[in-house]
Amino acid sequence: MLRIEVLTIFPGLFDAFLRESMVGIAIRRGVVEIAVHDLRQWTEDRHRSVDDAPYGGGPGMVMKPGPLVAAIDSLAGPKGVERTARVVLLSPQGRRLDQPRLAGLLEREPLVLVCGRYEGVDQRVIDLAVDEEISVGDYVLSGGEVPAMVLIEGMVRLVPGVLGNPESVGTESFRRGLLEGPHYTRPPQFGGLSVPKVLCSGDHAAVDRWRAQQALEFTRRRRPDLLESKSHEDES
Numbered sequence: 168m169l170r171i172e173v174l175t176i177f178p179g180l181f182d183a184f185l186r187e188s189m190v191g192i193a194i195r196r197g198v199v200e201i202a203v204h205d206l207r208q209w210t211e212d213r214h215r216s217v218d219d220a221p222y223g224g225g226p227g228m229v230m231k232p233g234p235l236v237a238a239i240d241s242l243a244g245p246k247g248v249e250r251t252a253r254v255v256l257l258s259p260q261g262r263r264l265d266q267p268r269l270a271g272l273l274e275r276e277p278l279v280l281v282c283g284r285y286e287g288v289d290q291r292v293i294d295l296a297v298d299e300e301i302s303v304g305d306y307v308l309s310g311g312e313v314p315a316m317v318l319i320e321g322m323v324r325l326v327p328g329v330l331g332n333p334e335s336v337g338t339e340s341f342r343r344g345l346l347e348g349p350h351y352t353r354p355p356q357f358g359g360l361s362v363p364k365v366l367c368s369g370d371h372a373a374v375d376r377w378r379a380q381q382a383l384e385f386t387r388r389r390r391p392d393l394l395e396s397k398s399h400e401d402e403s
């Protein structure tokens with residue numbers, strides 16, 4: 168059972184995401200459990216404020232440490248031996264997410280995903296309460312909610328029993344350091360283009376060989392960097 172807690176000031180953003188599609192199915196099947204918590208529950212002032220002006224001046228607001236550390240402590244326990252879940256802050260300054268890191272996170276569940284907003288969180292939250300910072304790419308979004316959804320969707324499809332056809336995971340892009348090759352479905356002719364003959368031949372071995380060769384070709388043309396890191400891995 169994959170167990171994830173999400174900490175956010177916009178819990179409503181997760182409503183449809185957790186209900187629909189593969190994540191919704193996985194939750195209904197009982198193989199994944201996801202709880203979304205409103206950070207404002209851990210505020211103590213009348214305005215339920217979670218942000219304040221930055222020390223040193225400058226634009227924007229910063230997420231205050233008090234509510235965040237209280238929330239994290241209550242969901243994951245204090246940092247150290249008593250911690251019951253791995254606490255991940257979504258942050259552009261974190262390590263960039265890729266398929267191996269996604270699989271690694273799955274092994275470290277239960278997780279608490281902390282969604283930042285504004286200019287980010289007070290550094291003392293990271294120092295005192297966060298185990299790991301993860302970025303979903305080299306660009307800046309307005310909040311950690313969409314990055315948290317990226318993590319959740321990526322992990323959920325790796326949970327055994329979630330995908331209808333588990334075999335499809337093995338040949339997916341990035342699983343063997345390659346991109347997956349092209350797909351075709353009916354009709355056999357479309358827009359003047361035909362489906363490659365081998366795919367209609369019924370010769371499964373030939374189809375497998377063609378797919379392997381296409382995967383290599385796609386990767387060579389589009390992401391040669393993947394082949395370089397693969398050859399380093401194969402050497403070591």
Ligand SMILES: C[S@@+](CC[C@H](N)C(=O)[O-])C[C@H]1O[C@@H](n2cnc3c(N)ncnc32)[C@H](O)[C@@H]1O
Nearest residue numbers: 257258283286287302303307308309310311314
């Ligand atoms: C507007 S961003 C803060 C950007 C920050 N001032 C900076 O320049 O690095 C607000 C929040 O969105 C989330 N966020 C934005 N871009 C992200 C990314 N690429 N990966 C993960 N989280 C991101 C983080 O939780 C961040 O605290």
